[in-house]
Amino acid sequence: MEANKYISQYCVIENNSVAINGEPQFALENGSFSEFAKAAYKHFGIDYPKFFKMDNLSKLAFLTSEIILKEVVNPAEENDIALVFANQSSSLDTDAKYQSSIADETAYFPSPSVFVYTLPNICIGEICIKHKLQSENAFFVFGEFNAAFMSNYANLLLETNKAEKVLCGWVEYYNEKFKAVVYLVEKQGKLEHNEQTVNTLYTK
Amino acid sequence: MEALKQELKSKIIEVLNLEDIAVEDINDNDALFGDGLGLDSIDALELIVLLDKDYGIKLTDPKEGKSIFVSIETMANYIAANRTK
Structure with missing residues (x-):
């Protein structure tokens, strides 16, 4: 029988607030997502200027993950942490922004820096780049949060020794509505x- | 020319989302790439769009950017000599 796996840390971002392992850590009353994200970035002492070039989905995924990974990743060695993320709206928010920039033939100036975010898995790429992770990663799009799939996929990665730890996340962003639940699965x-348990993290 | 340089600094900060960098932090001869402002390849493409959109300059060969985007000084000189709007 396979050894048990555990959720060692989790972070939830929604309603302009951040909770770590169930404890509220930061909140911004009122304000857009961009304002909230910038305030949270500063609050948690993150120093990564590329953050400000990311689209909103990547900012959400990066922030939620960074709060966990900055305590876990050892930059001096290779970190065998797989990433399994999912959401409902894919990268639609940025897709729409990009489409609007090319809709007018008389003012046709497609933005390269917006275009690069017109795929949802770019957000896990940003996390991997920051921490030099070269392990397994996957991004799925579901109609709704799918705890069974997420837990099965993470277990499979661990049981087949594809990774020592798996960072799992639901990172949903569309039109200023957002919710992120990111958690680390490992042996302790x-x-x-x-x-x-995964369902509980998402719903509580 | 001085006004154009100031305008360029302001536009670069805005278009490239250079957080915590102000116009006065950028010297005319600072390197835009590498050790200077630390811009990357996507930023270079965005600067090509900026030349087209704001100054009517179309770069047909992206490699031209290497000599144009050395610094604010070189950008301003190129724009002043080639702008159509």
């Missing part, structure tokens, strides 16, 4: 990793 931790 406080919460047992299973479908029910």
Whole structure:
């Protein structure tokens, strides 16, 4: 029988607030997502200027992941952390912005820096670049949060020794509405990793 | 020419989302890429769009950018000599 897996850390961002392992850590009353993201970036002492070039989906995924990974990743060695992320709206928010920039034939100036974010998996690429992760990664698009799939996929990666740890995340952003739930699955931790626990992280 | 340089600095900060960098932080001869402002390849493409959109200059060969985008000084000189708007 396979050894149990655990959720060692989790971070939830929604309603302009950040909670780590269930404890509220930061909130910004009112303000757009960009204002909230910038304030959270400064609050958590993140120093990565490329953050400000990211689209909103990547900012959301990066922030939520960084809060966990900055305590976990050892920059002096290779970190075998796989990433499994998902959402509902893919990169539609940025796709729409890009489309609007090429809709007018008389003012046709497609932006390269917007175009590069017109795929949802770019957000996990940003996390991998920051921490030099070369492990397995995948991004899925579901109609709704799918705890069964996420927990099965993470377990499979660990049981087949594809990774030592798996960073899982639901990162949904569309038109200023957003929610991110990111958690780290590994062999030690406080919460047992299973479908029910994952669902609890998402719904509570 | 001085006004054009100031305008360029302001536009670059805005278009390239250079957080925490002000116009006065950029010297005319600072390197835009590498150790200077640390711009990357996507930024270079965005600067090509900026030349087209704001100054009516179309670069047909992206490699031309290497000599144009050395610094604010070289950009301003090129724009002043080639702008159509």
